[in-house]
Amino acid sequence: MIATLLVVLQVVVATAITPLLIGVMRQVRARLEGRIGSGVLQPYRDVRKLLAKEPLRAEGSSIILVAAPLVLLVSSLLVVALVPLVTTANIPAVPNDLFVVVSILLIGTVALALLGLDAGTAFGGMGSSRHMMIAALVEPTVLMSVYALSIPVGSSTLSKIVVARGADVTRVVTPAGLLAVVALVVVVLAETGRLPVDNPSTHLELTMIHESMILESAGRDLAWLEVGSWLRLTALLGLVVNLALPWGLADSMQPLALLVAVVTLGVKLLVAGGVIAAAEVFMAKVRLFKVPELLAGSFVLAFLAVTASYLAG
Amino acid sequence: MTHLSFLSLATGFALVASKAHSTTFTQISAAQITGPTGIAAFLLLLIGFATKAGLVPLHVWLPRAHPEAPSHVSAVMSAAMVKLGVYGIILLVGSWLPQVARPFAILVLALGVLSGAYGILQASITSDLKRLLAYSTTENVGLAVTAVGVGMLLSNAGQDAVATIALVAALLLVVSHAAFKTVLFLGAGTILHATGERDLDRLGGLIRSHPVTTWTFGIAAMGAAALPVTSGFAAEWTLLQALVHGDGRANTTLALALPVTLGLMALTIGLGLLTFVKAFGMAFLARPRSEAAATPAPEFTSKPGSAAMGVAQAIGALSVLALGLAVGPLATAFSSVLGYSGIITSELGGLRLVTIGVLDPYALGLVAVGLAVPVALLVLVLRRRVPRRETDLAWGCGGVRTSPRMEYTATSYAEPLVRVFGEALRPTRSLEVSHHAEDHVLEHRVAFAQEVSDIVEDRWYAPAAVWLRVAGDQARRVQNGSIHRYLAFSFAALVLVLVVVTLP
Numbered sequence: 001m002i003a004t005l006l007v008v009l010q011v012v013v014a015t016a017i018t019p020l021l022i023g024v025m026r027q028v029r030a031r032l033e034g035r036i037g038s039g040v041l042q043p044y045r046d047v048r049k050l051l052a053k054e055p056l057r058a059e060g061s062s063i064i065l066v067a068a069p070l071v072l073l074v075s076s077l078l079v080v081a082l083v084p085l086v087t088t089a090n091i092p093a094v095p096n097d098l099f100v101v102v103s104i105l106l107i108g109t110v111a112l113a114l115l116g117l118d119a120g121t122a123f124g125g126m127g128s129s130r131h132m133m134i135a136a137l138v139e140p141t142v143l144m145s146v147y148a149l150s151i152p153v154g155s156s157t158l159s160k161i162v163v164a165r166g167a168d169v170t171r172v173v174t175p176a177g178l179l180a181v182v183a184l185v186v187v188v189l190a191e192t193g194r195l196p197v198d199n200p201s202t203h204l205e206l207t208m209i210h211e212s213m214i215l216e217s218a219g220r221d222l223a224w225l226e227v228g229s230w231l232r233l234t235a236l237l238g239l240v241v242n243l244a245l246p247w248g249l250a251d252s253m254q255p256l257a258l259l260v261a262v263v264t265l266g267v268k269l270l271v272a273g274g275v276i277a278a279a280e281v282f283m284a285k286v287r288l289f290k291v292p293e294l295l296a297g298s299f300v301l302a303f304l305a306v307t308a309s310y311l312a313g
Numbered sequence: 314m315t316h317l318s319f320l321s322l323a324t325g326f327a328l329v330a331s332k333a334h335s336t337t338f339t340q341i342s343a344a345q346i347t348g349p350t351g352i353a354a355f356l357l358l359l360i361g362f363a364t365k366a367g368l369v370p371l372h373v374w375l376p377r378a379h380p381e382a383p384s385h386v387s388a389v390m391s392a393a394m395v396k397l398g399v400y401g402i403i404l405l406v407g408s409w410l411p412q413v414a415r416p417f418a419i420l421v422l423a424l425g426v427l428s429g430a431y432g433i434l435q436a437s438i439t440s441d442l443k444r445l446l447a448y449s450t451t452e453n454v455g456l457a458v459t460a461v462g463v464g465m466l467l468s469n470a471g472q473d474a475v476a477t478i479a480l481v482a483a484l485l486l487v488v489s490h491a492a493f494k495t496v497l498f499l500g501a502g503t504i505l506h507a508t509g510e511r512d513l514d515r516l517g518g519l520i521r522s523h524p525v526t527t528w529t530f531g532i533a534a535m536g537a538a539a540l541p542v543t544s545g546f547a548a549e550w551t552l553l554q555a556l557v558h559g560d561g562r563a564n565t566t567l568a569l570a571l572p573v574t575l576g577l578m579a580l581t582i583g584l585g586l587l588t589f590v591k592a593f594g595m596a597f598l599a600r601p602r603s604e605a606a607a608t609p610a611p612e613f614t615s616k617p618g619s620a621a622m623g624v625a626q627a628i629g630a631l632s633v634l635a636l637g638l639a640v641g642p643l644a645t646a647f648s649s650v651l652g653y654s655g656i657i658t659s660e661l662g663g664l665r666l667v668t669i670g671v672l673d674p675y676a677l678g679l680v681a682v683g684l685a686v687p688v689a690l691l692v693l694v695l696r697r698r699v700p701r702r703e704t705d706l707a708w709g710c711g712g713v714r715t716s717p718r719m720e721y722t723a724t725s726y727a728e729p730l731v732r733v734f735g736e737a738l739r740p741t742r743s744l745e746v747s748h749h750a751e752d753h754v755l756e757h758r759v760a761f762a763q764e765v766s767d768i769v770e771d772r773w774y775a776p777a778a779v780w781l782r783v784a785g786d787q788a789r790r791v792q793n794g795s796i797h798r799y800l801a802f803s804f805a806a807l808v809l810v811l812v813v814v815t816l817p
Contacts, residue, residue, distance in 0.1 A: 093671065121720070125721020143576075143579040147557050
């Protein structure tokens with residue numbers, strides 16, 4: 001029961017903080033590029049605006065146009081509920097097994113890809129094709145980093161991994177642990193469509209991946225898509241920061257522990273988001289056919305992490 | 314290929330039977346055959362069963378036979394017949410010749426992993442729907458054999474508990490593949506009936522005229538792509554758990570084989586996802602890409618009795634879901650057959666691997682529903698406040714709706730993959746540009762053709778066929794029609810047999 005309450009709290013906190021995270025990232029980027037920026041609260045206003053706007057449905061599109069955004073949103077919420085962000089507690093029947101988390105992310109990925117195909121436009125298909133190619137090539141790295149992280153703990157359950165890392169600082173700084181986290185960072189950038197894989201603020205359709213799949217959506221459909229994708233970023237980024245700095249998470253309903261957990265999560269997320277945004281200013285998008293090389297590189301890191309933990313263990 | 318398979322199976326069984334002095338399975342297992350005979354028999358039987366199962370590099374018959382057969386026959390072939398090969402391999406390594414098989418674990422594992430990756434790679438780039446499904450059969454059988462190989466390798470290292478989990482995963486994979494592949498082939502058959510097309514490049518938009526086929530195919534495609542909470546996902550989850558819980562510290566082989574297997578299997582899963590997004594999206598979504606797809610025959614009413622097809626598809630799709638939900642009892646039953654008590658049904662009816670973890674589709678579904686309820690309420694409120702508006706064009710960018718030829722096709726969908734895996738696939742491309750007569754800068758026509766053929770077939774089978782033909786021509790010399798020579802052959806053969814028999 002307590003675990004369920006904690007998970008509910010985690011979903012609420014993470015959902016509330018997500019637009020702020022996006023706002024901070026955009027603002028950091030704007031300031032570094034010499035613009036004033038629209039303020040860190042702009043994403044909240046965007047969502048409110050989109051929810052009040054009229055959704056359009058183009059002739060020839062199907063139920064996918066309505067369903068896919070909702071599927072993406074619910075799958076992202078489910079990921080947020082499962083990943084240890086605020087709490088390491090989890091509902092006993094639904095442990096936050098990393099393989100399950102990854103497959104739920106894939107549901108969102110597939111929903112987006114089908115949405116891109118649904119209207120039958122050239123750009124939608126293009127985005128969908130590229131999106132799925134990257135998803136397919138990211139998969140080995142994802143599962144390999146999961147593997148590397150699970151070896152020292154003997155379990156692929158996320159909260160166990162985070163707790164074990166938090167209990168023993170030396171685990172965090174082992175070569176295997178570091179390699180796995182670095183590989184996971186590349187995965188997060190690819191999965192959430194950040195530079196250098198995809199440019200979230202591009203206006204040129206030919207270079208778009210994520211944006212070109214959602215071109216046909218308007219109003220609340222677009223709002224669900226935006227919030228769903230943002231939540232993915234929160235969940236994955238939160239996972240990485242909690243693996244790298246596995247402290248401050250609550251495992252009980254103690255008000256003080258909860259407060260600490262929420263504040264730590266906020267600080268970790270915003271700092272990590274700010275760092276990513278700052279790095280993006282100095283980075284160019286790689287050519288699409290260079291992306292596999294980047295992913296292969298991160299796969300090698302994860303593979304080394306696995307063999308290192310077998311040999312060093 | 315059938316003859317090759319039969320030949321190697323017959324020879325293999327003859328060897329085994331001669332040692333066991335019996336042809337019953339129990340006697341063969343009891344005989345504990347080892348030594349050179351055992352190895353020869355093992356390899357021959359493995360080749361025979363691998364051909365039946367359609368494993369790379371013995372798969373070439375599969376993508377040719379499946380598309381040509383009527384779709385319900387393809388469904389039986391893919392869902393049941395190739396499984397005989399898997400059954401044979403499981404019996405071979407588990408019961409008949411386990412003591413011989415152990416050192417060959419890597420061979421079985423390699424067969425499985427390569428079939429998985431190669432099968433799905435070919436499936437992901439083909440645009441023929443039934444060929445795609447046939448290659449995906451190679452992939453799924455490959456995954457099942459991978460699980461068998463992992464089991465062999467782990468039991469070789471003395472990790473019997475995890476090995477059994479891998480074997481249970483193999484059985485789950487086989488069962489779930491039978492369920493979803495039946496629906497997929499039946500769906501392909503319905504599409505073929507309605508449009509006369511099985512080329513995904515010329516399909517599209519069938520979601521409007523064929524709702525039942527769309528949803529059944531969609532559910533089965535989810536199973537094939539191993540998304541939760543279908544049976545395919547539960548099976549792959551079990552195999553992944555077996556992989557990460559195998560202790561690679563036991564020996565170097567294991568320390569390398571486990572991560573390599575996991576990496577290739579992950580690639581297989583990723584490409585499988587792309588393949589079935591492509592198959593579903595291209596066939597059912599977007600706008601029709603050809604005249605035939607734009608005016609399909611109505612669903613299940615074009616012929617008397619075709620409603621039964623709809624029923625069959627619905628039953629199949631329900632069983633994909635049911636197998637995913639009933640994975641706990643199913644896996645428990647499999648593991649009790651194998652005499653292992655480490656897999657039990659969890660409280661809510663999910664799958665629990667004792668000491669490893671739990672996968673409970675019901676609980677997961679409940680949490681998802683719990684999260685979906687507030688979203689649904691919000692949608693209901695908003696729907697009343699701001700209704701949806703139909704338009705002919707939401708966002709056009711240059712009037713993309715003028716011609717369906719501007720849509721993405723299955724071939725263009727897979728084009729990035731063909732580039733990325735260009736080294737492995739070796740596509741043949743031709744580009745012809747003809748210029749205007751008066752000005753060489755202006756292009757008149759651009760013709761581009763790309764073909765990806767099965768590289769195993771081209772590189773290995775084509776030369777083998779040439780050699781066979783040469784050998785056949787040479788052998789014809791023996792056959793000159795002289796009755797005397799034939800009598801001499803018979804006599805020589807008789808003498809040879811007598812000499813062999815009298816040898817100690």
